[in-house]
Amino acid sequence: MKSPQDIIIEPIITEKSVYLRDKYNQYAFKVRKDATKPEIKKAIEELFKVKVIEVRVINVKPKRRRIRTRRYGYTSSWKKAYVKLKEGDRIRIFEGA
Numbered sequence: 001m002k003s004p005q006d007i008i009i010e011p012i013i014t015e016k017s018v019y020l021r022d023k024y025n026q027y028a029f030k031v032r033k034d035a036t037k038p039e040i041k042k043a044i045e046e047l048f049k050v051k052v053i054e055v056r057v058i059n060v061k062p063k064r065r066r067i068r069t070r071r072y073g074y075t076s077s078w079k080k081a082y083v084k085l086k087e088g089d090r091i092r093i094f095e096g097a
Helices: 015-024 037-048
Strands: 008-011 026-031 052-060 064-066 072-074 078-085
Touching: 008 037, 015 026, 026 037, 037 052, 037 078
Parallel strands: none
Antiparallel strands: 008 026, 026 078, 052 078, 064 072
């Protein structure tokens, strides 16, 4: 079985994720590509001691990037998870503490 630290790679802090956190109590995380919704839910609840209501996942496709003058490559594909918490619960790493 995978540990919670293996499933959750890093939090995503962007303008959109800050808006979702403030308005809807949702947090964004970069997760393993083979992680499932129940695994993500359990990992968040164990790591941060909060109650998760809903998990939504998105597979982020690779983007084409220019490497040199006439050469192109692609970024890596990855998986993003939006996690909605119970009213009143907060994750402190996003609060700057």
